[in-house]
Amino acid sequence: MTLPETATGALPTPGLWRRLACFFYEGVLLFGVVMGAGFVYSLATQQTHALQGRIGLVAFLFIVLGLYFTWFWSRSGQTLAMQTWHVRVVGADGRPVTRARAAARYLASYLWFMPALLLLWGAGLTHDRATIGLVLAGGVVAYALLTLLHPQRQYWHDALCGTRLVTWRPPPRARTRP
Secondary structure, three states: OOOOOOOHHHOOOOOHHHHHHHHHHHHHHHHHHHHHHHHHHHHHHOOOOOOOOHHHHHHHHHHHHHHHHHHHHHHOOOOHHHHHOOEEEEEOOOOOOOHHHHHHHHHHHHHHOHHHHHHHHHHOOOOOHHHHHHHHHHHHHHHHHHHHHOOOOOOHHHHHHOEEEEEOOOOOOOOOOO
């Protein structure tokens, strides 16, 4: 499906709560992707212990997630969670994103987590799971609230990559009568 050629302002920005709901739903769906990819990795490397080959697993998952997001964003502009919440990623001009732009958006989207992870690492709090979860959740919420400082209420990684999130509902299907 392609988007109609429109002015940037004609495609409304979804509300912050809808985008956060989409973010959390994406996490639920990615649980399955990560579990499946981890299983494939463990079979391919004959991993017998969870900590064996941990760096390789993290690198593999980074690539798998990159392929997942890049493919969906460049193909239809929507992941499965984005389809559910009627959110679509488009270029700043309202057109579909290219693979290169989708890949850049994937890399830049780690801005959601990096400040919190750097804070944890700098404070030496990398072993307390409750603290890690709390700081990461706070970092995600703080990053999401930064949209209030952007003129079009977009995430800063979208501004960096020349993309934007829009509300998009598919056109109704024409009924065919027998």
